[in-house]
Amino acid sequence: MKVQISSIRTIRSFGKTSLIAGSLALGLSSMAQAETFRIGITQNNVGVDSYQTTYEQAFEEAAEAADNVDAVVLDAGGDVARQISQVRDLIQQQVDVIIIWPTDGQAVVPAVKRAKDAGIPVVVTNSNIAEAGQPLIASFSGPNNIQQGAYAAEMMCDQLGGKGDIVQITGQPGYTTAIERQKGFEDRLPEVCPDVTILDSQPGDWNREKAQRTMEGFLTRYDNIDGVYAADDNMGVGALNAAKSEDRADEIIFIGATNFAVGYEAMERGEYHGSVYQSPAEDARNALNIAIAVAKGEEVEKMSYFDTPKITRENMDEFEKPVF
Amino acid sequence: MNRIVDLIKKQPIWIFVLVCIVFFSVSSPYFFDLNNFSNILVQASTIGLIALGMTFVMINGNIDLSVGATVALAASLAVGLQSELGIIGAVAVGLMSGIMIGALNGIIAWKTGVDAFIVTLGAMIGVRGLVFIYTDEQSFYAYDLAYSDFGASEIFSIPVLALIFILLTIVAHLILKYTIHGRNVFAVGGNRVAAKEAGIRVGPHMLINFILVGFLAALSGILLSTQMGASTPNLGRNYELWTITAVVLGGTRLTGGFGSIIGTLGGVLAIAILRNGMNLLQVPSFYVLIILGSILIIVLFIDKRFAEQQGQGVGA
Numbered sequence: 001m002k003v004q005i006s007s008i009r010t011i012r013s014f015g016k017t018s019l020i021a022g023s024l025a026l027g028l029s030s031m032a033q034a035e036t037f038r039i040g041i042t043q044n045n046v047g048v049d050s051y052q053t054t055y056e057q058a059f060e061e062a063a064e065a066a067d068n069v070d071a072v073v074l075d076a077g078g079d080v081a082r083q084i085s086q087v088r089d090l091i092q093q094q095v096d097v098i099i100i101w102p103t104d105g106q107a108v109v110p111a112v113k114r115a116k117d118a119g120i121p122v123v124v125t126n127s128n129i130a131e132a133g134q135p136l137i138a139s140f141s142g143p144n145n146i147q148q149g150a151y152a153a154e155m156m157c158d159q160l161g162g163k164g165d166i167v168q169i170t171g172q173p174g175y176t177t178a179i180e181r182q183k184g185f186e187d188r189l190p191e192v193c194p195d196v197t198i199l200d201s202q203p204g205d206w207n208r209e210k211a212q213r214t215m216e217g218f219l220t221r222y223d224n225i226d227g228v229y230a231a232d233d234n235m236g237v238g239a240l241n242a243a244k245s246e247d248r249a250d251e252i253i254f255i256g257a258t259n260f261a262v263g264y265e266a267m268e269r270g271e272y273h274g275s276v277y278q279s280p281a282e283d284a285r286n287a288l289n290i291a292i293a294v295a296k297g298e299e300v301e302k303m304s305y306f307d308t309p310k311i312t313r314e315n316m317d318e319f320e321k322p323v324f
Numbered sequence: 325m326n327r328i329v330d331l332i333k334k335q336p337i338w339i340f341v342l343v344c345i346v347f348f349s350v351s352s353p354y355f356f357d358l359n360n361f362s363n364i365l366v367q368a369s370t371i372g373l374i375a376l377g378m379t380f381v382m383i384n385g386n387i388d389l390s391v392g393a394t395v396a397l398a399a400s401l402a403v404g405l406q407s408e409l410g411i412i413g414a415v416a417v418g419l420m421s422g423i424m425i426g427a428l429n430g431i432i433a434w435k436t437g438v439d440a441f442i443v444t445l446g447a448m449i450g451v452r453g454l455v456f457i458y459t460d461e462q463s464f465y466a467y468d469l470a471y472s473d474f475g476a477s478e479i480f481s482i483p484v485l486a487l488i489f490i491l492l493t494i495v496a497h498l499i500l501k502y503t504i505h506g507r508n509v510f511a512v513g514g515n516r517v518a519a520k521e522a523g524i525r526v527g528p529h530m531l532i533n534f535i536l537v538g539f540l541a542a543l544s545g546i547l548l549s550t551q552m553g554a555s556t557p558n559l560g561r562n563y564e565l566w567t568i569t570a571v572v573l574g575g576t577r578l579t580g581g582f583g584s585i586i587g588t589l590g591g592v593l594a595i596a597i598l599r600n601g602m603n604l605l606q607v608p609s610f611y612v613l614i615i616l617g618s619i620l621i622i623v624l625f626i627d628k629r630f631a632e633q634q635g636q637g638v639g640a
Contacts, residue, residue, distance in 0.1 A: 072606045074606075080554075080559065085603075089603040107555075109554075174462070
């Protein structure tokens with residue numbers, strides 16, 4: 001679906017010294033493009049985990065590097081009420097685009113509506129907002145969870161050589177991310193490997209200990225398990241630990257749908273087989289680029305995904321260890 | 325000149341509020357604007373409403389730490405029960421929950437004589453647990469859009485939430501200053517034994533104030549949830565600390581006996597204006613915390629240095 005942002009509001013020039021300095025450094029070519037876009041972002045909870053911290057650093061660096069962006073970077077500290085206040089403050093400043101990393105997919109919808117009513121387009125980053133908010137946003141920028149699930153299915157198929165019985169550990173029930181990673185995997189698997197059977201699916205709630213208990217249950221119930229698909233590496237490593245304590249880890253292929261540091265380390269040790277690499281820096285740059293495009297009035301995809309490549313033991317040298 | 329010195333001694337926080345307004349007006353082109361002032365009032369109303377009730381409790385010499393959890397419980401009930409009871413019924417249950425928590429705090433503190441700090445600390449932990457059990461750690465969404473429309477509604481282009489806050493501030497000021505109950509608040513806080521001997525029924529008196537703050541915390545939570553059309557189980561985290569900070573900034577003594585609604589309003593506005601102005605200036609929110617912490621100590625220092633010396637606190 002394409003969305004046209006019709007109203008670009010004119011930008012007030014304050015003669016920012018930084019802008020002048022930036023333009024001079026980049027030479028005359030950029031002087032022609034004097035328009036500066038003010039882009040405000042309210043993040044979920046910087047400092048709570050290193051994904052979000054890395055995201056913020058990358059966002060600020062990218063905004064600095066772009067000579068036509070004046071970024072207002074705010075952090076909601078995980079508090080929905082404060083995020084709503086921040087959206088109000090960004091509307092008050094009449095920024096050109098608001099980027100929001102929702103503290104809560106549903107509770108921010110009225111705030112998004114308020115921004116849209118004030119004529120300010122909203123880009124949602126990282127995690128999408130509830131269905132009711134979809135018509136209100138200009139674009140969603142983030143990982144494609146369905147694709148991540150599908151990549152995991154392809155890796156599983158490769159590693160198993162096209163045949164085997166596997167189990168699935170899903171994320172927290174009700175979470176869009178969990179549902180989509182499951183759907184992507186289950187839809188893609190029969191296409192690439194019709195001979196691989198999913199014996200069972202149970203939730204691990206994004207929790208390593210829970211996933212470990214779930215896997216213990218699987219190991220008791222099924223004498224033969226050839227592969228485990230977990231919706232992220234945190235749970236995948238939980239499953240790996242369960243298999244190791246039963247001495248059955250060697251016969252099982254472990255695949256996750258998002259690479260975490262623990263998964264990366266297990267992969268280095270040769271115990272873990274594949275995952276999907278999601279870079280917070282890429283996440284941040286994608287959001288900023290989409291926001292700039294929206295500010296310029298360009299057409300953007302309603303779902304603007306950034307690339308999340310497969311990572312396996314063979315190509316893991318190309319990737320840095322995840323910070324989270 | 326003497327009047328200005330008097331004002332600094334009596335309400336140092338209002339001087340700070342004025343300095344903030346001047347500073348942000350000069351440094352941000354977006355600050356001095358009618359829209360922004362109603363913005364600030366809406367943002368202040370959440371902590372502000374609780375702080376009104378907290379002022380009564382703290383002048384009494386008590387404290388209520390359970391208000392943040394009450395915010396979450398009331399909001400969750402008011403949103404979660406809408407499908408069964410309708411908006412009015414659910415909101416009524418939400419408000420009742422605040423009244424009941426307040427009453428429970430008050431009765432336990434009165435009958436057992438356990439310090440209010442401990443009683444309400446227990447309530448803070450217990451009520452938050454109740455919220456997690458009731459909500460199953462999920463956020464609730466109000467399917468009737470009328471609910472979130474109320475949070476966004478305006479009368480004479482002033483947000484309704486800001487109007488409610490202003491109105492209740494005036495009511496609270498009048499009660500504290502011009503009614504018997506208001507005078508008793510100071511009497512009980514100033515000297516509990518003397519108040520008892522003067523014929524004030526101290527236990528029921530304090531109970532009423534706990535119910536008041538419980539009710540206002542519930543109201544605050546419900547109004548907050550109308551701004552989101554939703555409630556989350558973590559709503560109101562640390563609000564007890566912000567509320568107490570606002571009240572103390574406003575000159576109310578933790579030891580009781582002194583304080584005023586005007587001062588509390590100043591404290592609430594100081595926090596809201598700082599947050600708003602810092603956002604407009606793109607200053608990371610951590611600096612707000614440093615500044616607020618410093619101001620808190622300065623205000624208490626001024627209070628100790630001038631007011632206490634003369635044997636009188638911040639006036640009502």
